[in-house]
Amino acid sequence: MTNEEKIRKHVSSNMCRKVYSRSCQHCNHVLNKQLLYRLPSFLLLLISVPSYIIMPIQVMATSGNANTELPLYFGWFVETDYSSSFLNRSWKLLADTLQEIPDFLKDVQNFTQQTYVTDILLHYTRENPNEVLHCTAMYNGVYPNYVPGAQEYSEKQVVKDNLNQVSTLHSIGWILTPRTFGARIKLTKNQLLLWNQNDTEGNPTHSELKAKTSIPLITDSHNLRVYKENSTDQDPDVMGNFQPTSGNGSKAHLTLGCSPGVGAVTTGYDLVDLIRLEGINGSEVKTYDLPNGGWLRNYGDGQWVFYPTKQFLLESTFHGYESGTAGTCQLAASFSILCLSCAFAILTMFKQEL
Ligand SMILES: *[C@@H]1O[C@H](CO)[C@@H](O)[C@H](O)[C@H]1NC(C)=O
Ligand SMILES: *[C@@H]1O[C@H](CO)[C@@H](O)[C@H](O)[C@H]1NC(C)=O
Ligand SMILES: *[C@@H]1O[C@H](CO)[C@@H](O)[C@H](O)[C@H]1NC(C)=O
Ligand SMILES: *[C@@H]1O[C@H](CO)[C@@H](O)[C@H](O)[C@H]1NC(C)=O
Ligand SMILES: *[C@@H]1O[C@H](CO)[C@@H](O)[C@H](O)[C@H]1NC(C)=O
Numbered sequence: 001m002t003n004e005e006k007i008r009k010h011v012s013s014n015m016c017r018k019v020y021s022r023s024c025q026h027c028n029h030v031l032n033k034q035l036l037y038r039l040p041s042f043l044l045l046l047i048s049v050p051s052y053i054i055m056p057i058q059v060m061a062t063s064g065n066a067n068t069e070l071p072l073y074f075g076w077f078v079e080t081d082y083s084s085s086f087l088n089r090s091w092k093l094l095a096d097t098l099q100e101i102p103d104f105l106k107d108v109q110n111f112t113q114q115t116y117v118t119d120i121l122l123h124y125t126r127e128n129p130n131e132v133l134h135c136t137a138m139y140n141g142v143y144p145n146y147v148p149g150a151q152e153y154s155e156k157q158v159v160k161d162n163l164n165q166v167s168t169l170h171s172i173g174w175i176l177t178p179r180t181f182g183a184r185i186k187l188t189k190n191q192l193l194l195w196n197q198n199d200t201e202g203n204p205t206h207s208e209l210k211a212k213t214s215i216p217l218i219t220d221s222h223n224l225r226v227y228k229e230n231s232t233d234q235d236p237d238v239m240g241n242f243q244p245t246s247g248n249g250s251k252a253h254l255t256l257g258c259s260p261g262v263g264a265v266t267t268g269y270d271l272v273d274l275i276r277l278e279g280i281n282g283s284e285v286k287t288y289d290l291p292n293g294g295w296l297r298n299y300g301d302g303q304w305v306f307y308p309t310k311q312f313l314l315e316s317t318f319h320g321y322e323s324g325t326a327g328t329c330q331l332a333a334s335f336s337i338l339c340l341s342c343a344f345a346i347l348t349m350f351k352q353e354l
C-alpha cells in the first residue's frame with residue numbers, strides 16, 4: 001500500500017470523516033487539502049449571496065409599483081427611411097449654402113475653426129448616429145429623480161391613446177449655431193396635446209461653451225442607406241414669415257448634429273434663443289436668398305436660420321425611449337449564477353478527489 005492509498009483508506013473510514021481528528025496526521029493532511037479547495041467555493045458562494053438578496057428587491061421595486069417605471073423621455077421617432085433621407089437633405093442644404101453664400105461660409109469658418117466645407121460638415125456629429133431622428137415631447141429623467149409631473153404625464157389618457165401611433169412631423173426649417181445644427185418642427189394641433197416642454201428656456205449663459213469632451217467621429221453618419229421622402233410647399237402662414245413658430249410647441253426640433261463637447265439638449269436652447277431674436281427683428285439682421293429658394297438669416301453670434309419654401313413631411317411614431325437601466329438586474333442574475341456554478345464545480349472536483 002502506498003502512502004496515498006493509506007490516507008485514502010483511513011479517510012474513507014467514518015471515524016476520520018466525521019470526527020476530523022486533528023491528532024490524526026492523515027486527517028490533517030486531508031483537512032488542509034479540503035480547506036484549500038473549499039476556500040474559493042465558499043468565497044464564490046459568499047459573493048453570489050448579495051445578488052440573491054438585491055435582485056428580488058429590485059424586481060419588487062419595479063414590478064410591485066409599476067407606475068414608477070418611466071422611459072427616459074417620450075417623443076416622435078422618425079421612420080428609418082425618412083430619417084436617413086432627411087439627414088441626407090439637411091447636410092446637402094448646409095453644404096450648398098456654405099458654397100453659395102460667402103458671408104455664411106466666412107462666419108462658420110470662423111466659429112468652427114475649419115476651412116473646408118467637408119470639415120465643417122464633420123464638425124457637427126450625432127452621439128448615436130445609428131439611431132433615427134426624434135423630437136422629444138416630454139423628458140422624464142432617470143428613476144428615482146423624475147422631473148415633476150412625469151408620472152401625471154404618463155397617466156394622461158391622450159398620452160396612452162397616442163402611444164405607438166403614427167403621425168407626420170412637419171420640418172419647416174433649420175438652425176445652425178456654433179453649438180448645434182437642428183431642424184425646426186411645427187407641431188400639429190394633435191401633436192401639441194402631447195407637448196410638454198418649456199418653450200421659453202434658452203441657453204443658461206449664452207457665450208459659454210461646455211468643456212470639450214470629444215465625441216467619437218463617425219463619418220458615415222451622413223450616409224445612411226434607405227431613402228423615402230415627402231415634401232410640400234410651406235403653409236401660407238409660414239411662407240416668408242421670419243418668425244414662423246413661437247409660443248406653445250415652438251421648441252420642437254430634431255437634433256441633426258452637435259459640435260464637439262456639446263449635448264443634444266442644447267439644440268432646443270439654441271432654437272428658443274433664436275425665436276426670441278426673431279421676435280426682436282433688429283436692424284442688424286441680414287437676409288440672404290437661398291440658392292434653391294427661401295431665405296437665410298443671421299441673428300449675430302454665429303446664429304443662423306434657414307427659411308425654405310418647402311417643408312419636409314416625416315412619418316413618425318410616438319413612444320417612450322428607455323434608458324437601458326433594466327440590464328443591471330439581468331447582470332446581477334447571470335453573475336450570481338456564474339458564481340454558483342463555479343462553487344459547484346470546485347466542490348464536485350473535491351468530492352471526486354476523495
Ligand atoms: C445622399 O447624399 C449623397 C451625398 O450628399 C448623395 O450623393 C446621394 O445621392 C444622396 N442620396 C439620396 C438618395 O438622396
Ligand atoms: C471670429 O470669432 C471670434 C470669436 O470666436 C469673434 O470675436 C470675431 O469677431 C469673429 N470674426 C469675424 C470676422 O466674424
Ligand atoms: C406625404 O405626407 C402627407 C401628410 O402626412 C400624406 O397625406 C401624403 O400621403 C404623403 N405623400 C406621400 C407620397 O407619401
Ligand atoms: C399647448 O397647446 C395644447 C393644444 O392646444 C394645449 O393642450 C396645451 O395646454 C398648451 N400648452 C401650453 C403650455 O399652453
Ligand atoms: C421655463 O424656463 C424659464 C427660464 O428658465 C423659467 O423662468 C420658467 O419658470 C420655466 N417655466 C416652467 C413652466 O417651468
Ligand SMILES: *[C@@H]1O[C@H](CO)[C@@H](O)[C@H](O)[C@H]1NC(C)=O
Nearest residue numbers: 241242243278279281282283
Ligand atoms: C423685420 O423687419 C423687416 C424690416 O427691417 C420687415 O420687413 C419684416 O417684416 C420684419 N419681420 C418681423 C417678423 O417683424
